[in-house]
Amino acid sequence: MYIIKLNAIDSTNSYLKDIVSVTLPKDYTVVVAEKQTKGRGQMGAEWQAESGKSLTVSVFKSLESFDVKEQFYISMAVSLAIFKALSVFKIPQLRIKWPNDILSADTKICGILIENVIKNNNLQGSIIGFGLNVNQKYFDNLPQASSMSLLTGVIYNKDEVLSEILKQMKFYFNILESNNHSEIKEEYESFLFRKDKPSTFRSSNNNSFSGIIQGVTKSGQLQVWTEDEIIRTFDLKDVKLLY
Incomplete structure (x- = not known):
């Protein structure tokens, strides 16, 4: 080293x-x-x-x-x-x-x-x-x-x-x-923060939505179970977790 x-x-x-x-x-x-x-x-x-x-x-x-x-x-x-x-x-x-x-x-x-x-x-x-x-x-x-x-x-x-x-x-x-x-x-x-807990997110177009973090994809996208009961994936530039 x-x-x-x-x-x-x-x-x-x-x-x-x-x-x-x-x-x-x-x-x-x-x-x-x-x-x-x-x-x-x-x-x-x-x-x-x-x-x-x-x-x-x-x-x-x-x-x-x-x-x-x-x-x-x-x-x-x-x-x-x-x-x-x-x-x-x-x-x-x-x-x-x-x-x-x-x-x-x-x-x-x-x-x-x-x-x-x-x-x-x-x-x-x-x-x-x-x-x-x-x-x-x-x-x-x-x-x-x-x-x-x-x-x-x-x-x-x-x-x-x-x-x-x-x-x-x-x-x-x-x-x-x-x-x-x-x-x-x-x-x-x-160890993911807010995993499996209802959370609020803000999208890139400034809309807020609720969802539950499920995990990440192999390429690093965040997997969120959303209100319409679909697991959606987001890149870093697409979504912000509000806490």
């Missing part, structure tokens, strides 16, 4: 992408920044992290033998790795909010952004970025954000937290690389 520690950077994912544009890094090359000036989340959202109080990390995972059609399994494996690492630190009421936010009860403590490296329609690897609120206490205009420390009252050693996440990441990628994909999907679905 090769770890690059930076004081400040625009984005750890962008830093790794610049390296990838020249040559593929070693497997499990890790970039850690004390401060990100342009951290990114899903769908172009900005990731807010107080300098020195959070983990802002990107990991390059080599996946040259992995089928590009099954890339959502990467997202599931990473979600499970962070979920299990946080379980080790006794973070309460953990859930995975589709596709890969990590919640405690209904507050978000970790966001994940995965950018796959694809050349000639073949997957070369993944740049796995995550922002984990570790010791941060204040969040501007983010009422649904929290941190490990706010939830437990403990001040955490960020290096210890990162070490546990990387350990769990290796564990789950070993399962993936042994082609035991069903185990990953089954475990991921068991």
